[in-house]
Amino acid sequence: MEFAYDLSGATNATIRKYQVAATNTTVGMPFLIPASSGSGLVVATTTGAANMVGVNVDTAGTYVTAQQTDASDTARTVSIIINPFAVYRMLMSGGATEGTALALNAVTTASTDGLAVTTAAEWSNPTYDEGTTWGYDGANAGKARKITSVSATAGTVTVAFPYDTVVGDNFLRCPYTALQGATIQLTTLLTQADASIAVATGAAFTPIELILNDIGGEGRTNSYVLAISADNRFTAAI
Numbered sequence: 001m002e003f004a005y006d007l008s009g010a011t012n013a014t015i016r017k018y019q020v021a022a023t024n025t026t027v028g029m030p031f032l033i034p035a036s037s038g039s040g041l042v043v044a045t046t047t048g049a050a051n052m053v054g055v056n057v058d059t060a061g062t063y064v065t066a067q068q069t070d071a072s073d074t075a076r077t078v079s080i081i082i083n084p085f086a087v088y089r090m091l092m093s094g095g096a097t098e099g100t101a102l103a104l105n106a107v108t109t110a111s112t113d114g115l116a117v118t119t120a121a122e123w124s125n126p127t128y129d130e131g132t133t134w135g136y137d138g139a140n141a142g143k144a145r146k147i148t149s150v151s152a153t154a155g156t157v158t159v160a161f162p163y164d165t166v167v168g169d170n171f172l173r174c175p176y177t178a179l180q181g182a183t184i185q186l187t188t189l190l191t192q193a194d195a196s197i198a199v200a201t202g203a204a205f206t207p208i209e210l211i212l213n214d215i216g217g218e219g220r221t222n223s224y225v226l227a228i229s230a231d232n233r234f235t236a237a238i
Helices: none
Strands: 002-006 015-019 031-034 054-055 076-079 088-092 105-109 115-117 131-133 144-150 154-157 170-174 207-213 225-229
Touching: 002 131, 002 207, 115 170
Parallel strands: none
Antiparallel strands: 002 088, 015 076, 031 054, 054 076, 088 225, 105 115, 105 170, 115 154, 131 144, 131 170, 144 154, 207 225
């Protein structure tokens, strides 16, 4: 994930260095306050980002605690974005592995009122109710709607798509709606959003906006959720 903008209007990220208690060789990961009796900041998990400090913009290398034979400093530090209102851009991944393409969902039964996306894929387990679906190709390409109910084979929307959903047209989906919910599950390396999981599952982040691309914008590998920490160390102190 990377800094996109700041809700307070700041144009640049505020960055400070902190000692960490974890090996870190990846940029763009959330860091949390030190654990009880811990020696420094710790890395978040795919489903846990409570008391978040910020996201790192450099790496710390291998974490060590013992004195070194060459008397080198054992402390490991990373540079962390600490803006409490920072919005982070996360690429949507179609699975736990970073960079997995979002799954295509081909329409199997047409909807003559534009209110249902019926496919061979399951919509209720994991549930996409309260998530978002958008046209990947066909007449509704690039048009997105909030999912308001689901079944085993369909996602239903309240605001109709402009055109009928036609057999063979492909749709994409994600378990997020802008400004709703407070969870985003992270991928294994903690740098992207795992969009294959159920709505209301994951770590403490609130979606601010969605960037949903169609086939022309390579939406399967180029769609984003922009989110703010929903359990931040600094906002908790305000």
